[in-house]
Amino acid sequence: MAASFSRCSLYGFSTVALAVGMFAAVLTARAAEPQAAPVSIPRVLPEGKLPDDARLGPLKNIDSYFPMTPPASREEWERRAERVRTQIRVATGLWPMPTKTPANAIVHGRVDRDGYTVDKVYFESFPGHFVSGNLYRPKGRTGKLPGVLCPYGHWDRGRFSEASVKEIRNQVVQGAERFEDGGRFPLQARCMELARMGCVVFHYDMEGYADSGQISQEVAHHLTKRRPEMDTPEHWGLFSVQAELHLQNVMGIQTYNSVRALDWILSLPEVDSERIAVTGESGGGTQTFLLSAIDPRVKVAVPAVMVSTAMQGGCTCENCCYLRVGTGNIELASLIAPRPLCCLAADDWTHEIMTKGLPELKKVYGLYGVENDVTAKALLQFPHNYNYVSREVMYQWINKYFKLGLEEPVVEEDFKPLTVVEMSVWDKDHPRPPGGREHERALLQWMTDDSAKQMAALTPNWTGEYAKEQAAYWRCIVGRAIGVMVGRELPPAGAVKFDSVRSTGHDGYKETAGLMRYAAEHEELPALVLSPTGKWTNRVAIWIDADGKAGLYAADGKPKAAVKQLLDGGVAVIGVDLIYQGEFLPAGTKRLEKTRRVDDPKNSRDAACFTYGYNATVFAQRVQDVLSAVCAAGGTLPGEPVVSAGEQLPRRVDLVGLNGGAAWVAAAKAQAGKAVDRVAVDTVGFRFGKATSIDDPDFWPGAVKYGDLSTLLALDADGELWVTGEGKELPEVLQTLAGPKGNKLTRWDGSAADRDAQLAAWLLR
Numbered sequence: 001m002a003a004s005f006s007r008c009s010l011y012g013f014s015t016v017a018l019a020v021g022m023f024a025a026v027l028t029a030r031a032a033e034p035q036a037a038p039v040s041i042p043r044v045l046p047e048g049k050l051p052d053d054a055r056l057g058p059l060k061n062i063d064s065y066f067p068m069t070p071p072a073s074r075e076e077w078e079r080r081a082e083r084v085r086t087q088i089r090v091a092t093g094l095w096p097m098p099t100k101t102p103a104n105a106i107v108h109g110r111v112d113r114d115g116y117t118v119d120k121v122y123f124e125s126f127p128g129h130f131v132s133g134n135l136y137r138p139k140g141r142t143g144k145l146p147g148v149l150c151p152y153g154h155w156d157r158g159r160f161s162e163a164s165v166k167e168i169r170n171q172v173v174q175g176a177e178r179f180e181d182g183g184r185f186p187l188q189a190r191c192m193e194l195a196r197m198g199c200v201v202f203h204y205d206m207e208g209y210a211d212s213g214q215i216s217q218e219v220a221h222h223l224t225k226r227r228p229e230m231d232t233p234e235h236w237g238l239f240s241v242q243a244e245l246h247l248q249n250v251m252g253i254q255t256y257n258s259v260r261a262l263d264w265i266l267s268l269p270e271v272d273s274e275r276i277a278v279t280g281e282s283g284g285g286t287q288t289f290l291l292s293a294i295d296p297r298v299k300v301a302v303p304a305v306m307v308s309t310a311m312q313g314g315c316t317c318e319n320c321c322y323l324r325v326g327t328g329n330i331e332l333a334s335l336i337a338p339r340p341l342c343c344l345a346a347d348d349w350t351h352e353i354m355t356k357g358l359p360e361l362k363k364v365y366g367l368y369g370v371e372n373d374v375t376a377k378a379l380l381q382f383p384h385n386y387n388y389v390s391r392e393v394m395y396q397w398i399n400k401y402f403k404l405g406l407e408e409p410v411v412e413e414d415f416k417p418l419t420v421v422e423m424s425v426w427d428k429d430h431p432r433p434p435g436g437r438e439h440e441r442a443l444l445q446w447m448t449d450d451s452a453k454q455m456a457a458l459t460p461n462w463t464g465e466y467a468k469e470q471a472a473y474w475r476c477i478v479g480r481a482i483g484v485m486v487g488r489e490l491p492p493a494g495a496v497k498f499d500s501v502r503s504t505g506h507d508g509y510k511e512t513a514g515l516m517r518y519a520a521e522h523e524e525l526p527a528l529v530l531s532p533t534g535k536w537t538n539r540v541a542i543w544i545d546a547d548g549k550a551g552l553y554a555a556d557g558k559p560k561a562a563v564k565q566l567l568d569g570g571v572a573v574i575g576v577d578l579i580y581q582g583e584f585l586p587a588g589t590k591r592l593e594k595t596r597r598v599d600d601p602k603n604s605r606d607a608a609c610f611t612y613g614y615n616a617t618v619f620a621q622r623v624q625d626v627l628s629a630v631c632a633a634g635g636t637l638p639g640e641p642v643v644s645a646g647e648q649l650p651r652r653v654d655l656v657g658l659n660g661g662a663a664w665v666a667a668a669k670a671q672a673g674k675a676v677d678r679v680a681v682d683t684v685g686f687r688f689g690k691a692t693s694i695d696d697p698d699f700w701p702g703a704v705k706y707g708d709l710s711t712l713l714a715l716d717a718d719g720e721l722w723v724t725g726e727g728k729e730l731p732e733v734l735q736t737l738a739g740p741k742g743n744k745l746t747r748w749d750g751s752a753a754d755r756d757a758q759l760a761a762w763l764l765r
Contacts, residue, residue: 108120120135152203
């Protein structure tokens with residue numbers, strides 16, 4: 001899935017000015033000792049000119065524009081919807097879902113009110129990690145009752161929030177609230193009224209608010225700088241490099257809390273599993289549409305003041321790596337279709353919902369013939385809120401779709417608010433559980449161990465009765481995760497063109513310089529095609545190197561021995577500058593040392609999610625470029641020798657990853673499938689888990705969760721694979737997935753001096 005930002009504004013800029021201005025602060029040349037004059041590597045573009053590539057433009061941030069283009073058919077939409085649902089689950093660390101351990105729910109401290117009761121509730125979402133809240137039940141009702149989950153946004157003190165008398169009296173005068181108590185305690189007000197309407201309501205805490213203190217509010221929502229003491233390879237906390245590599249984030253924890261809250265309310269005998277709703281405002285609105293998107297048990301959703309094409313969620317609890325790469329809140333909310341959806345808006349970033357958002361949502365619902373089951377209400381006379389006027393819209397929606405039979409309009413009545421003591425779940429008989437840094441580390445360690453056990457259980461054993469089926473399922477789970485992390489499939493045939501700039505004849509081969517252009521994405525890659533002047537076998541080797549196309553050449557400026565060996569054997573060889581390699585770099589810069597980050601004066605928090613929640617990582621972009629090269633190699637290449645019809649063979653494309661290129665090649669093959677025939681890599685022991693900074697160009701969130709480079713190689717092991725650089729033994733997962741004897745896996749563990757000759761010989765078989 002490609003990034004969806006608009007590129008029209010980039011076309012008018014000088015790419016030279018863009019890149020120089022934006023990369024000067026983050027690109028550093030490696031120190032060079034005195035040496036002989038460097039060999040000149042053939043350029044495609046004039047000296048000083050950078051490729052015309054949209055990715056050199058500004059990065060997206062939370063305040064960018066996030067439109068949605070609905071598919072034309074229901075079939076197309078459902079394919080897209082499943083893809084984005086997987087993206088949500090992967091981004092939040094819920095693919096696959098963590099092992100659901102016993103909730104051990106405690107319900108106590110009932111308070112009796114007019115028409116309803118309120119209980120104190122806490123249960124374990126993860127072992128030792130608690131979700132806290134209040135359960136509102138209607139009195140005098142029989143039979144199965146609707147259930148409603150109520151997450152909430154960033155209210156001061158959360159569930160215990162209380163506004164001042166002066167503030168609320170102003171709101172009453174302005175028509176925002178009907179009663180003073182409802183205005184002073186709006187979070188209680190909606191729960192109270194829903195209970196009086198006949199619903200069982202669970203009002204639960206966000207991490208760090210009210211009774212939820214095991215992860216502090218400061219860490220979960222206000223952390224501005226990463227904590228060195230919590231950013232170690234062994235015992236890490238949230239927002240650390242290792243946490244990101246394992247896709248452990250606050251948003252995932254909160255979303256899993258919502259899943260477990262849904263589990264728990266459905267366990268109540270009086271709750272009707274076919275009538276479950278979720279409604280929350282602001283950050284609670286984010287939880288509303290995310291939970292509804294990934295869990296079909298939710299039947300009705302009412303997210304308030306969050307769904308828009310503008311600001312996507314300003315808190316770390318609403319952002320995580322990958323979540324909105326190529327998508328946005330309108331599309332995320334549309335995943336609820338065809339279940340009823342009502343979006344509430346105010347005079348904030350949601351104010352354009354009626355013209356930017358609702359029309360697209362209606363088109364999606366129209367694909368199911370239920371266009372009237374989605375609506376939006378823009379109450380622009382009020383700022384960001386979930387006030388009485390907004391709540392009234394929600395009450396009518398719940399009444400209609402749960403068939404409560406109440407006379408409309410359903411009007412919120414006055415009530416006696418609960419005190420903090422009456423709401424708080426902790427007391428002398430129910431002591432507050434421990435929290436802080438040790439709890440945070442322990443929670444993430446449990447998540448790490450649980451994920452590792454799940455991955456191990458998924459990995460098939462070829463001696464079993466259902467080995468092939470297990471392998472297919474493993475590849476489905478892990479392959480779909482890698483697909484989200486790469487962010488793009490192999491481009492359609494013919495989508496990437498090689499445009500020749502010039503050709504030069506040499507002894508035994510022709511060197512053609514040109515640009516691989518992916519017009520649909522406004523991307524172009526400087527590349528060289530070395531084609532044999534003798535008999536060509538219609539085979540192509542794409543040579544991927546950390547130095548880009550310069551990796552084709554030896555120190556004397558001639559093709560490396562292995563490259564020349566391939567040319568002499570009738571194989572064409574392609575070298576390409578991936579993004580931020582070779583001609584993408586300013587003069588004098590050898591390699592990218594530090595990636596760009598979103599530079600937003602309004603949001604300077606040091607968290608990976610604010611960059612990689614909206615933009616592909618550099619690693620993923622380079623994998624995408626390898627896929628573009630594969631697409632181009634499958635078509636007609638300039639400089640190809642003429643092959644007679646009788647000699648024409650099917651085009652074979654091989655991928656070679658050396659000198660730092662192994663991981664890009666392995667990830668690309670996992671996406672390209674049968675479009676790549678064989679893969680050869682020298683891993684030199686590379687592992688994503690060794691990263692120490694989110695600014696590392698090879699930083700790839702989630703890579704360690706899904707088995708690091710070993711898993712990428714295992715995904716490639718169903719084809720022909722040549723591997724070196726892995727030490728004395730291949731990783732267990734690679735050995736297992738390689739299958740029984742006869743699988744086309746070749747391991748080279750000879751001397752480095754012989755590596756290239758052995759590699760070329762293997763490719764020429």
